[in-house]
Amino acid sequence: MRSKIVVTGGAGFIGSYLVEALLDRGFRVVVVDNFSEGRMSNLDGCRGNPRLEIARMDVRDPRITRVLRGTAAVYHLAALVGVQGSLVDPKKVNDVNVDGTLNLLMTSEQNKVDRLVYASSAAVYGFNRNRVQKETMSPSPATPYAISKLTAETYCRFFHENHGLNTVSLRFFNVYGPRQRLSPYSSVITSFVSRIVKRKPPVVFGDGEQTRDFVFVSDVVQALLLSLESERAIGKTINVGTGNFTSINGLARSIIHLLGDKPFSIVRRPARKGDIRHSCADVTLARESLGYRPKVKLNDGLRTTLGLLDREARL
Numbered sequence: 001m002r003s004k005i006v007v008t009g010g011a012g013f014i015g016s017y018l019v020e021a022l023l024d025r026g027f028r029v030v031v032v033d034n035f036s037e038g039r040m041s042n043l044d045g046c047r048g049n050p051r052l053e054i055a056r057m058d059v060r061d062p063r064i065t066r067v068l069r070g071t072a073a074v075y076h077l078a079a080l081v082g083v084q085g086s087l088v089d090p091k092k093v094n095d096v097n098v099d100g101t102l103n104l105l106m107t108s109e110q111n112k113v114d115r116l117v118y119a120s121s122a123a124v125y126g127f128n129r130n131r132v133q134k135e136t137m138s139p140s141p142a143t144p145y146a147i148s149k150l151t152a153e154t155y156c157r158f159f160h161e162n163h164g165l166n167t168v169s170l171r172f173f174n175v176y177g178p179r180q181r182l183s184p185y186s187s188v189i190t191s192f193v194s195r196i197v198k199r200k201p202p203v204v205f206g207d208g209e210q211t212r213d214f215v216f217v218s219d220v221v222q223a224l225l226l227s228l229e230s231e232r233a234i235g236k237t238i239n240v241g242t243g244n245f246t247s248i249n250g251l252a253r254s255i256i257h258l259l260g261d262k263p264f265s266i267v268r269r270p271a272r273k274g275d276i277r278h279s280c281a282d283v284t285l286a287r288e289s290l291g292y293r294p295k296v297k298l299n300d301g302l303r304t305t306l307g308l309l310d311r312e313a314r315l
Contacts, residue, residue, distance in 0.1 A: 241281025
């Protein structure tokens with residue numbers, strides 16, 4: 001295999017951990033990022049590495065074909081994220097998440113890239129009545145963000161079946177960990193911590209009995225790395241989570257307990273449009289096709305995350 005790998009969104013939360021892991025394994029890595037969401041500081045730990053190159057570029061830019069020359073594989077993590085944000089500006093989300101993916105697929109084919117691994121989302125399942133989601137279930141995307149992710153998955157499958165490009169689509173569930181950015185569209189973990197460390201009560205939308213599968217970033221990187229080598233994963237769409245669900249109320253209580261001494265009441269607000277009731281990964285296919293085994297338990301991952309988020313939130 002050629003040793004050059006391109007990571008779009010490589011300066012982002014998940015992407016930066018993936019870049020570090022690939023460099024540790026001896027690959028040449030090119031980060032493609034327009035830095036609208038990614039941060040250069042996420043790459044501070046590896047920026048002196050001679051095998052790292054950073055290209056400030058949007059995935060919709062046709063010049064990306066030059067970056068892909070001689071590339072073995074592409075990890076496509078660049079995207080506009082956030083369910084609520086997509087409700088406000090669906091066109092922008094479509095432009096980046098769908099048109100950007102299509103541009104990358106076309107240029108990957110032209111440059112004879114061996115494999116493209118696409119970062120999709122559990123949001124594609126939508127308002128599924130099942131507490132646990134399996135890949136064989138019919139998607140029912142409920143927001144423009146989810147629609148854009150499912151459409152991009154469909155393009156990946158099309159290019160595999162009709163153009164011979166080896167693609168793997170990974171549906172990430174609720175990823176968390178250090179470096180996760182504080183923003184209006186942050187994960188619930190980041191949002192809770194940012195308030196609690198400032199001595200403000202966590203805000204829960206709805207009754208708090210909605211459930212999520214929280215997967216630590218190192219387990220997601222494990223799945224991404226396995227996707228590079230596995231022949232059984234080619235052409236498939238695969239869940240990446242833990243197979244365990246936690247209620248939002250339970251999560252709030254756990255974080256309050258881990259962060260210390262002051263008890264907090266929980267602020268209740270009306271449920272948000274587009275929020276899914278239950279989300280949990282069936283990871284059977286990931287286990288069978290990738291050899292994936294999630295390793296980090298929620299409380300252990302929260303302890304690791306809280307150490308960094310606590311300092312960031314106080315700045």
